[in-house]
Amino acid sequence: KQEVTQIPAALSVPEGENLVLNCSFTDSAIYNLQWFRQDPGKGLTSLLLIQSSQREQTSGRLNASLDKSSGRSTLYIAASQPGDSATYLCAVRRTAAGNKLTFGGGTRVLVKP
Amino acid sequence: SAVISQKPSRDICQRGTSLTIQCQVDSQVTMMFWYRQQPGQSLTLIATANQGSEATYESGFVIDKFPISRPNLTFSTLTVSNMSPEDSSIYLCSSSQGGTDTQYFGPGTRLTVL
Numbered sequence: 432k433q434e435v436t437q438i439p440a441a442l443s444v445p446e447g448e449n450l451v452l453n454c455s456f457t458d459s460a461i462y463n464l465q466w467f468r469q470d471p472g473k474g475l476t477s478l479l480l481i482q483s484s485q486r487e488q489t490s491g492r493l494n495a496s497l498d499k500s501s502g503r504s505t506l507y508i509a510a511s512q513p514g515d516s517a518t519y520l521c522a523v524r525r526t527a528a529g530n531k532l533t534f535g536g537g538t539r540v541l542v543k544p
Numbered sequence: 545s546a547v548i549s550q551k552p553s554r555d556i557c558q559r560g561t562s563l564t565i566q567c568q569v570d571s572q573v574t575m576m577f578w579y580r581q582q583p584g585q586s587l588t589l590i591a592t593a594n595q596g597s598e599a600t601y602e603s604g605f606v607i608d609k610f611p612i613s614r615p616n617l618t619f620s621t622l623t624v625s626n627m628s629p630e631d632s633s634i635y636l637c638s639s640s641q642g643g644t645d646t647q648y649f650g651p652g653t654r655l656t657v658l
Contacts, residue, residue, distance in 0.1 A: 474650055474652040477647065522587075530575055531589050536585070
């Protein structure tokens with residue numbers, strides 16, 4: 432059974448510092464991995480999707496890496512801003528046919544001005 | 545990206561009653577998904593809804609408690625039946641647009657059961 436873990440559960444940084452968020456999964460047989468952002472009481476916003484054959488994806492200040500063999504993904508957010516304060520969730524999808532996502536517990540980020 | 549809307553956005557209900565949550569996608573999709581997010585926790589898949597067939601439920605979720613309809617390729621409903629305070633959660637629907645693997649989520653329905 433796939434288990435997804437995100438450490439730390441919470442993170443507080445001063446504005447301008449780079450953020451490093453970790454995601455680990457127990458079963459390396461994944462189809463893809465997706466990072467989401469969730470603001471309090473809101474739905475999820477997709478940030479980046481990494482296919483199992485890819486090593487990284489970039490979008491603006493965001494960069495996500497994937498090391499499937501070791502069961503790890505890292506989300507980097509450069510030059511953090513107060514608007515980056517949110518909970519960040521990673522989720523893995525096991526197969527192409529089944530769209531079920533298994534989520535990690537999330538990392539709650541606070542960027543202080 | 546897919547645009548997914550949900551109604552209601554929030555509700556406060558009495559125990560023993562039922563609530564039906566609607567999910568609308570702006571394009572035709574094969575599969576729609578219903579997730580639950582209990583307070584302070586991550587998301588758990590309730591069921592997968594395919595148009596024209598019975599929904600497929602995950603372990604721990606049953607049709608009598610969470611009946612799902614999928615009348616067409618852009619719409620689905622989830623009913624939370626005979627509610628108890630333990631059902632207080634955010635319920636989210638999700639889908640991916642044809643040709644992409646990215647999963648998109650609706651804004652969620654925040655349910656409080658008294």
